[in-house]
Amino acid sequence: MPTTTPAQGMSREEARRQAAALAEVGRQLFFDPRLSASGTLACASCHDPAHAFGPPDGAAVRLGGADGQTPGLRAVPSLMYLQDVPPFAQHYRTSEDEGDESVDNGPTGGLTWDGRVDSQREQARVPLFSPFEMGNTDPADLGARLEKAGYGAQLRAAVGLGNGVMRGGAGGAELVDLALHALDVFQQDGALFHPYTSKYDAYLAGKATLTDEERRGLEAFEDPARGNCASCHVSRPGLDGTPPHFTDYGLIALGVPRNRDIPANADPSYFDQGLCGPLRTDFTGVADYCGRFRTPTLRNVALRQVFMHNGVFHTLRQVMEFYAERDTDPGKWYPRGPDGSVMKFDDIAAAAQGTVAGGGVAEAVNQEPPFGRRPGDAPALNAREIQDIIAFLGTLTDGWSAKKTAGR
Known part of the structure; x- marks a missing residue:
């Protein structure tokens, strides 16, 4: 039977x-x-x-x-590593933070760049x-x-x-x-x-050794005073041993430059503001949500040729240099206005620019590295550290094997 x-x-x-x-x-x-x-x-x-x-x-x-x-x-x-993305929530606490009302990841979860489906x-x-x-x-x-x-x-x-x-x-x-x-x-x-077959997975399992460059990259990636990448792109297994997905599933405003290769952006009044629209409509006009997009997994990121929600960057080096220099050398990343001033955060409507991580001096939480520095300051990451982090990110590509690495 x-x-x-x-x-x-x-x-x-x-x-x-x-x-x-x-x-x-x-x-x-x-x-x-x-x-x-x-x-x-x-x-x-x-x-x-x-x-x-x-x-x-x-x-x-x-x-x-x-x-x-x-x-x-x-x-x-x-579309990889989406199986554990939590439903969208305006206030989110991880299982590790359960019971601690002071820990709030803010808008978190959901699929697509603006989290509008669960x-x-x-x-x-x-x-x-x-x-x-x-x-x-x-x-x-x-x-x-x-x-x-x-x-x-x-x-x-x-x-x-x-x-x-x-x-x-x-x-x-x-x-x-x-x-x-x-x-x-x-x-x-x-x-x-979601195969979990990267070199980093093998490293966490004690079956692989990182090169010196990859090890230094991991250290800079996790260092809260330098890359601080792991604050959003979680790099350690969960308390239950779940492999890291290299995202906290949060929605954050980074203030990346406007991509003028997108035809819609030819209209100066058009702004893709992520969580507050126009594709998502339930938070239209909520200024604190404008410019926020979902933090993607970094697994297999070395296979990509287009980065950020608007595809404005095409190499991991550009991405890393933007993080390091957005605040210390804004003129490198943003256009100048008629008066010669740098138009920082030019892809977010002016009224909503206060939500950008590291963009407002009023919020200490937003001053975490690599953001929060002033023009002319030394960036939080130097050229070697950027190269090291890029080497580490290469260990997140699935399909790794010791034989492949050895060229056999």
């Missing part, structure tokens, strides 16, 4: 069959451009498996929409219906594409519905929800999306 799982009301064997079938359909959906209005854009077009399910090149934004030529607004984030299933919905991504107009539109491509039958078979018609009709919302479920199940494949 087959065993059953009460929550699902089916045998464990059937649950495993459904999961495997959904994962396979999800894999097919992920690589199929027929889901897009243009017929040219698949999930994998932007989330390339060869680049840690992130962008395949250094383009600041991708082209999509019904014509396949409509530019997006933000750089593409990686599950990978709903995250998949965003690009499918975005007018500058896959461009489907509504569930009926996408449902028709799914049926035409043969996925309706596959999805129904995966969940044991045979050839039956789902409620809502063949092009309805239920079929779309099932497709989103399949994409979600596919993204739970640990070997693909």
Whole structure:
């Protein structure tokens, strides 16, 4: 007699069959451009498996929409290591801080750059219906594409519905929800999306040794007086032994320079302000939330060619130098206005610039290194320390093995 799982009301064997079938359909959906209005854009077009399910090149934004030529607004984030991202909360305390009311990470969690969805299933919905991504107009539109491509039958078979018609009709919302479920199940494949196979994982397990350069980089990365990177990009295992994800899942305003390669930014009145809009609408006008974007994982960061929410940087060296010199040499990073003054934080509306980390002298917490210094001061990181940190970040790339490192 087959065993059953009460929550699902089916045998464990059937649950495993459904999961495997959904994962396979999800894999097919992920690589199929027929889901897009243009017929040219698949999930994998932007989330390339060869680049840690992130962008395949250094383009600041991708082209999509019904014509396949409509530019997006933000750089593409990686889909890896998202399985433990907490739901969005305005006030967040980690398990380590439980009971300490003075510890508040502030706005934290959620997926996408502005944290506006709480599950990978709903995250998949965003690009499918975005007018500058896959461009489907509504569930009926996408449902028709799914049926035409043969996925309706596959999805129904995966969940044991045979050839039956789902409620809502063949092009309805239920079929779309099932497709989103399949994409979600596919993204739970640990070997693909959260394998923990980097050199740093091997180092934490006592199976690898860091080079002198990598070791110095880790020290500078964690040093609160220098890089202080680990304050947001947590580098140590959790109390339960969970491997570090190199993010605290927080949303923070860094004040990165405006990227003039993004067509939307040609309008001087347009600002992508992250948590307070325009793509997220529930905190519109909340000045303290403006300019805040989610802290991404640094795992596999060495595979990227485009960095920050607006893709303004293209190398890890640029990123590290920005952190070190944003406040000590702002003229290197920001344009000058008509009067010759440096237009610092030029990608955040003037009324909201007080939320930038390290940008306001009134908040001591915002003066933590590497920020908070004055123009002309020595930066918190020198050139060698920056190179060391970059070398350490290279140890976070999955697929490491001692044989590969030795060139065998």
